[in-house]
Amino acid sequence: MDQPRTTVDRLLADASGRRPRADARRNVERLVVAARAAVAEVGVGFSAHEIARRAGVGVGTFYRRIPSLEALLESVLLEVLDEIADVADRAADDPDPWHGLCAFAVAYVRLRAESCGISEALGGACEDLLAQRLEDLRERVRRLVERAQSAGAMRTDIAWQDVPFLFAAAATGGRTIGLQAGGQQWERNLHIVLDGLRAPRPSPLPGTPPA
Template structure:
């Protein structure tokens, strides 16, 4: 069930009510991406172009709205991991998933914080399902010899999380899509060089001219 469908299940059946809920979900998703888990009812109402009363009528609570949106995205990640696990070539399947996973985390401050356990709604159940799906994907790639066997899924999920850069460090701003450059270096370190060739998409990381 999507975030909109979950909220509509509370009784907002009219077409105008459905439109308002869809606007609120879109506004909350945008605020969550930009501002993180501290998003407020007032901010959501402002972005959606509605009054606070509309938010309170249509949304059980901001916490439930945020939880529904985050659960939607985690479900997307789970499906991506499952699809990758079904691909015939484990290494391209893993790198494709890794790119999508890191990109989704990098695009949303709220999602990144929630997956890091930095407060917010209880997402224990979807996070456990995501962890299981990623673990299966990693083990499949290791069984094929594509990923180093001196690592395990625990190592891999922490490594992927480190691909998301801080906004700045040592007085320098992160480059656009800095996460992609970081991921390229990480993937090159994860692969088994005896079996898996370097990926031109990620590992040919060169300093800009």
């Protein structure tokens, strides 16, 4: 039997195999959308009341439709990590290994910069829930890095394990030592990181310097 492929399907699945009512599915869809927004804005520490409020349903509906708060968080994080994995797989199919690595880097760092909860999860929060997905992601990063190195596009004195730390560092906060980040700050940071990884020529930087 096929496993549920979406967050909503995963949360609605039960051993009886009964098809959920349309209104039940709509409520779960609203709760999942609310949970993804909460993960991005406030991180992984949200409450059931917060998600119900964002979804416009009562907390009783939350507990009728969702197995547990942990199950909702796990399902949302797994869905996002599966999306990252899909980006990495497409990058690995790019005929230009350097272009593929850069495309993955942009998507990965954008997600870290724009989602507080995903940044926390990739940094070790909820590791017990995500161990297999994180292992799979490490393997994908290793393949992308080693492919770019084998093609002569990337410095070979850098271990693949360095790269996730460099990408994480590019996803900066909005302020530091009294300076305000520019509108494309994480993109500028990432371009500098990628130029440091690249074997030959640097590329032009986007955006403007911090103020």
